[in-house]
Amino acid sequence: MTTMDETTRNGVDTARLFATLDAVKGAPEIAKFQFRATNTWVSGTHNRSTVHGFYGATQEMAHERAWTFDADHPPVLVGGDEGPTPVEYLLHALAACLTAGLANIAAVRKVNLTEVTSTVEGDIDLLGILGLSDQVRNGFQRIRVSFRLAGDDPARLREVVEQSRRRSAVFDVITNGVPVSIDVETV
Amino acid sequence: MTTMDETTRNGVDTARLFATLDAVKGAPEIAKFQFRATNTWVSGTHNRSTVHGFYGATQEMAHERAWTFDADHPPVLVGGDEGPTPVEYLLHALAACLTAGLANIAAVRKVNLTEVTSTVEGDIDLLGILGLSDQVRNGFQRIRVSFRLAGDDPARLREVVEQSRRRSAVFDVITNGVPVSIDVETV
Numbered sequence: 001m002t003t004m005d006e007t008t009r010n011g012v013d014t015a016r017l018f019a020t021l022d023a024v025k026g027a028p029e030i031a032k033f034q035f036r037a038t039n040t041w042v043s044g045t046h047n048r049s050t051v052h053g054f055y056g057a058t059q060e061m062a063h064e065r066a067w068t069f070d071a072d073h074p075p076v077l078v079g080g081d082e083g084p085t086p087v088e089y090l091l092h093a094l095a096a097c098l099t100a101g102l103a104n105i106a107a108v109r110k111v112n113l114t115e116v117t118s119t120v121e122g123d124i125d126l127l128g129i130l131g132l133s134d135q136v137r138n139g140f141q142r143i144r145v146s147f148r149l150a151g152d153d154p155a156r157l158r159e160v161v162e163q164s165r166r167r168s169a170v171f172d173v174i175t176n177g178v179p180v181s182i183d184v185e186t187v
Numbered sequence: 188m189t190t191m192d193e194t195t196r197n198g199v200d201t202a203r204l205f206a207t208l209d210a211v212k213g214a215p216e217i218a219k220f221q222f223r224a225t226n227t228w229v230s231g232t233h234n235r236s237t238v239h240g241f242y243g244a245t246q247e248m249a250h251e252r253a254w255t256f257d258a259d260h261p262p263v264l265v266g267g268d269e270g271p272t273p274v275e276y277l278l279h280a281l282a283a284c285l286t287a288g289l290a291n292i293a294a295v296r297k298v299n300l301t302e303v304t305s306t307v308e309g310d311i312d313l314l315g316i317l318g319l320s321d322q323v324r325n326g327f328q329r330i331r332v333s334f335r336l337a338g339d340d341p342a343r344l345r346e347v348v349e350q351s352r353r354r355s356a357v358f359d360v361i362t363n364g365v366p367v368s369i370d371v372e373t374v
Contacts, residue, residue, distance in 0.1 A: 011230030017265045024317060031313040035275045039282035041303035043198030044294075047286040049279040051271040057263050064268050069256070069276075071283035076244050078204045079287075081251050084238040086284035086357050088222045089256075089276050092236040094367070095226035096258035097273035099234040100266075101316075107231075115374070116228035122365075126218040126243075129288070129354045130211060139359035143367045154373035161371045167316045170273050172326035177364035178309075180281070180330045184348050186341035187302070 012107035030057045045073040046082045077126075087140065090174070091120040097170035098145065098161070105167070106151070106160045113157075115150040143174065199294035217244045232260040233269045264313075274327065277361070278307040284357035285332065285348070292354070293338070293347045300344075302337040330361065 007015035024031050033056035039049040052066035071086050073079025084092075095118045106113050122143045128136040149157045165171055194202035211218050220243035226236040239253035258273050260266025271279075282305045293300050309327040314320040336344045352358055 011233070013231075013265060020265055021317060021319070024313070024319060028314055028319070031317065031319070033311050033313055035272060035278060035309050035311065037275055037278040037282055037307050039279070039286055039305045039307070041286050041290060041300065044200075044290055045287035046198070047283055047290075047303075049282055051275045051279065054261075054275075061261070061263060063261055063271065067271055069279055069283075071279070071287065073287060074241075074248070074250055076248060078200060078207055078291075084250065084254055085222060086280045086287065087360075088224055088238045088241075089280035089283065090357055090360060091222060091224040092226070092238065092256055092258070093273045093276035093280065095224055095236055096234055096256075096276065098369070099226055099228050100232035100258065100260060100273065103228060103231055103234075104265075113228065116234075118226045120224050120226070122222050124220050124222065124356060126211070126220055127215055128359075129356050130208060130218065131354060132208070132211060132215070132218070137359055137363070138354055139356045139363070140365045143365055145367060145369045147369065147371045148374060149371065150374045157373050158371050161369065165369055167318060167325055169311060169316050169326045170277055171367060172315075172324055173274075173277060174360060175364050175367050176324075176326070177362050178327045178330055180332060180358060180362050182285070182332045182334065182348065182352055184334045184336065184345050186344045187335060187337045 009107040009110065010103050010113045012104055014107050017104065017108065032056070042070075042082070043080075045077075045079040047071055087122060087124065091122050091143070093170045094143065094145065094174055095120045097168045098147075098164050101164035101168050102160050105163045106157075109156070109160065111152045111156045111160055113149065113151040116147065118145055118147045120145050196294040196297065197290050197300045199291055201294050204291065204295065219243070219245075229257075229269070232264075232266040234258055274309060274311065278309050278330070280357045281330065281332065281361055282307045284355045285334075285351050288351035288355050289347050292350045293344075296343070296347065298339045298343045298347055300336065300338040303334065305332055305334045307332050
């Protein structure tokens with residue numbers, strides 16, 4: 001009999017993770033997912049997104065509950081500070097993706113984690129988005145992620161972070177780019 | 188005398204926005220910003236980011252309050268569903284950035300908005316992040332944004348969306364990519 005202690009590491013149920021990998025190997029179409037966010041403008045730079053439904057494993061699914069997130073600009077950028085800026089959500093997404101990945105990877109490799117914290121910093125020159133220079137890009141010029149990990153031996157912890165980078169969806173999107181189409185309906 | 192009615196449109200204080208643009212033109216160094224998120228692993232794929240301080244206008248600043256955001260994987264991906272997935276936060280960031288931009292741009296162009304909603308969909312094949320195919324990328328293969336706008340005449344509304352796309356920080360990052368460095372400290 002397999003006990004929780006044998007299959008759960010770092011809070012990851014590795015038996016279930018391996019079973020999921022086997023299921024996908026047997027039926028690759030279950031790996032096709034579509035994630036979504038819907039957004040409603042509130043006023044000025046303040047707007048709000050809802051995240052709930054998604055498609056995956058050949059069916060429509062939904063998170064157990066819907067979450068809403070407010071975004072805004074701070075007063076120094078003529079906003080009302082009703083939420084983080086959109087670019088801060090992007091930095092959060094990067095930290096969250098790398099951290100989720102490394103917890104899974106560490107569990108599979110039987111590496112124990114006791115602490116994982118990270119800081120993500122993105123440098124941006126607003127001359128781009130303000131339209132004041134065509135020499136300056138609109139987005140971040142560079143992003144730095146600083147991880148601090150405690151757990152099993154340092155060399156293995158570093159390898160886990162490196163493998164998480166190699167398999168991170170958000171790291172891939174942010175470093176390599178993705179085609180984005182925009183449709184507009186006016187009513 | 189200038190009244191609120193004359194300078195505020197779509198909830199955007201255009202007089203303050205133009206004053207900010209003039210200030211940046213006179214001292215371009217105030218346009219250098221750094222945004223940040225700090226993240227702490229909770230358990231498994233569940234982790235939590237805090238967004239509070241940032242640098243801008245030549246000084247350390249902070250939002251009026253700190254926000255925290257939980258991220259997790261849903262049960263179908265062996266998570267506890269304690270928050271949206273990291274990639275859903277990324278879709279939210281894109282919708283929020285385009286929407287904030289178009290509200291500002293519409294205000295400057297004296298285009299009135301009455302409603303702006305959008306849906307962002309990102310297609311992802313998890314064979315990439317699961318390490319089951321080296322033909323499939325880790326991140327989204329494509330992202331579609333669908334806007335629905337009401338307000339002044341449709342042609343001008345479409346132009347406003349197009350200009351927002353041209354000046355969006357998140358759209359730039361997601362479509363063109365940004366260099367990301369990762370440092371690891373083990374303790």
